[in-house]
Amino acid sequence: MMKAVNLFLAAIAVSVTALAGVSQAVADVERAAMVTTHCFACHSIDGTGNMPNLVGYPPDILVMQMRMFKDGSRPATIMNRIALGYTDEDFVQMGEYFGTIK
Amino acid sequence: MTHFTRRRFLKAAGIGGASAVVGFGAASSVAKASKNAHVIVIGGGSGGATAAKYLKRFSPDLNVTLIEPHATYHTCYGSNWVVGGHAQMDDIAQTYDALQSRHGVKVVQDTVTGIDPDARTVKTAGGETMKYDRLVVSPGIDFRYDNIEGITEADSESVPHAWKAGEQTMILRRQLEAMPDGGVFVMVVPGNPFRCPPGPYERAAMVAHYFQKEKPKSKIIILDNKENFSKQGLFMSGWKEHYGDMIEWVPSSRGGMVEEVDVANLTAISDAGFNEFKADVLNYVPAQQAGKVAQDAGLAVGHWCPVNQMTFESRVHRGIYVIGDASIAGAMPKSGHSANGQGKVAAAAVVRDLAGLEPKSAPTANTCYSLITPDHAISVAGIYVFEPGEREWEDGQMVLVPGSGGVSPADAPATTRQLESIYTKGWYDGITADIWG
Numbered sequence: 001m002m003k004a005v006n007l008f009l010a011a012i013a014v015s016v017t018a019l020a021g022v023s024q025a026v027a028d029v030e031r032a033a034m035v036t037t038h039c040f041a042c043h044s045i046d047g048t049g050n051m052p053n054l055v056g057y058p059p060d061i062l063v064m065q066m067r068m069f070k071d072g073s074r075p076a077t078i079m080n081r082i083a084l085g086y087t088d089e090d091f092v093q094m095g096e097y098f099g100t101i102k
Numbered sequence: 103m104t105h106f107t108r109r110r111f112l113k114a115a116g117i118g119g120a121s122a123v124v125g126f127g128a129a130s131s132v133a134k135a136s137k138n139a140h141v142i143v144i145g146g147g148s149g150g151a152t153a154a155k156y157l158k159r160f161s162p163d164l165n166v167t168l169i170e171p172h173a174t175y176h177t178c179y180g181s182n183w184v185v186g187g188h189a190q191m192d193d194i195a196q197t198y199d200a201l202q203s204r205h206g207v208k209v210v211q212d213t214v215t216g217i218d219p220d221a222r223t224v225k226t227a228g229g230e231t232m233k234y235d236r237l238v239v240s241p242g243i244d245f246r247y248d249n250i251e252g253i254t255e256a257d258s259e260s261v262p263h264a265w266k267a268g269e270q271t272m273i274l275r276r277q278l279e280a281m282p283d284g285g286v287f288v289m290v291v292p293g294n295p296f297r298c299p300p301g302p303y304e305r306a307a308m309v310a311h312y313f314q315k316e317k318p319k320s321k322i323i324i325l326d327n328k329e330n331f332s333k334q335g336l337f338m339s340g341w342k343e344h345y346g347d348m349i350e351w352v353p354s355s356r357g358g359m360v361e362e363v364d365v366a367n368l369t370a371i372s373d374a375g376f377n378e379f380k381a382d383v384l385n386y387v388p389a390q391q392a393g394k395v396a397q398d399a400g401l402a403v404g405h406w407c408p409v410n411q412m413t414f415e416s417r418v419h420r421g422i423y424v425i426g427d428a429s430i431a432g433a434m435p436k437s438g439h440s441a442n443g444q445g446k447v448a449a450a451a452v453v454r455d456l457a458g459l460e461p462k463s464a465p466t467a468n469t470c471y472s473l474i475t476p477d478h479a480i481s482v483a484g485i486y487v488f489e490p491g492e493r494e495w496e497d498g499q500m501v502l503v504p505g506s507g508g509v510s511p512a513d514a515p516a517t518t519r520q521l522e523s524i525y526t527k528g529w530y531d532g533i534t535a536d537i538w539g
Contacts, residue, residue: 029160029450029454031462033160034450034462037156037446038443038465038466038467040532041442042529042533044531044535046535048534048535049532049535050528051529051532077510077518078481078522081483081507081508082467082469082506084503084505084506085506086503
């Protein structure tokens with residue numbers, strides 16, 4: 001749980017960094033956006049389809065779930081294979097970015 | 103041509119002349135005009151429609167024009183389900199209403215007749231000349247008949263390719279419906295690279311599913327111009343499990359490398375006439391190349407378009423980005439999902455470039471589901487990152503993140519196959535919403 005809280009704080013730190021000193025229009029094309037928008041292909045942000053909707057998902061829980069897919073402790077049909085392609089930093093950025101979508 | 107050698111790069115530079123050497127060190131004079139810059143996107147398929155939508159998402163002040171000849175776009179993915187008879191054309195039809203009304207993209211229904219990379223203009227069949235600051239080209243594929251005797255594109259009414267969805271899909275469907283029980287469906291499949299690597303093998307399964315219900319004495323022969331194929335083990339065990347010996351796969355070394363087609367007699371001929379395969383329905387999927395508009399603009403070197411694989415900016419013409427099946431994208435397959443990802447990569451790169459920022463690299467993904475029956479699906483996934491080469495971006499490539507992705511497990515239970523079939527439909531709904539919704 002402590003780890004999750006730390007990651008949550010890390011996520012906030014990332015989001016603050018992302019917004020500092022960059023104009024609003026460009027802020028959206030920082031790395032977090034570039035990593036996370038690829039998730040939208042399956043996890044539609046308007047609720048279409050049958051994959052879990054991740055808009056507004058708690059960032060720390062998203063990070064935990066991605067880690068569990070990656071280490072195999074959460075069973076999956078495909079997310080385990082996908083999670084293996086990403087780092088912890090990616091998971092934190094995904095959690096942070098999904099948290100910013102309205 | 104997946105590997106881009108130094109020699110080939112020099113060739114690319116030669117073709118493009120002075121404008122060929124593309125570097126992001128070069129400060130862009132357009133950067134200041136970022137706010138009201140005009141970005142034109144050519145082609146409203148998976149790559150182009152995504153790029154247009156995400157350009158507006160990443161930079162709402164941009165003027166974005168999407169030029170696409172058709173009012174309705176039929177996705178290639180899902181078209182095998184129509185061929186097999188358990189989906190309708192309406193199920194794979196997409197329109198541009200949301201791009202215009204929800205996302206502020208100007209959609210122009212027209213055909214591009216020429217690109218002038220020096221003047222930065224695009225000409226259309228409708229007589230318009232439009233100026234761009236940045237151009238995204240997502241032209242898809244065109245077919246080649248230069249490696250085959252006896253057949254041209256003009257024969258595709260009687261021998262359909264059905265490799266661009268639309269009328270061709272329906273021609274093949276009607277031919278299969280008219281075929282008598284006990285008939286032979288022959289599919290000729292090109293060598294790599296080509297659009298949708300698992301597509302032919304899903305098509306075989308979908309046709310087998312239809313035959314099994316309606317015409318159980320029929321047979322399917324795949325004549326393949328290669329020695330192995332995508333998700334091969336999973337396809338072959340799935341075919342066996344559901345359709346017994348109905349599907350026969352013939353690799354290039356055993357007569358699959360078709361050299362001639364006798365259109366009048368629906369016969370495919372290989373090994374200098376040694377093998378003849380007589381069909382009742384013949385589906386010839388030709389070899390492919392980058393779509394005509396890219397070829398005409400000199401964006402292709404050989405059959406495909408070399409790009410900086412970090413940004414998808416053309417290595418021939420500065421300010422033009424080539425995405426989707428037409429591009430050379432390293433380890434990324436020519437799929438709708440890859441095109442969707444590349445549309446986002448190019449959109450981010452264009453917006454950053456217009457703002458005078460250095461390009462950034464981030465992982466992108468491909469996921470591809472194939473149905474073996476409507477309740478049995480298999481998948482392949484991959485996460486791809488840009489890996490700089492010895493000369494940084496010039497010889498850098500999109501590579502698979504080691505250990506990531508791969509295919510569904512060979513020993514998965516039926517419940518997993520069924521779950522993946524449910525996710526197949528979810529994937530279709532999700533990605534089409536992401537692109538056109």
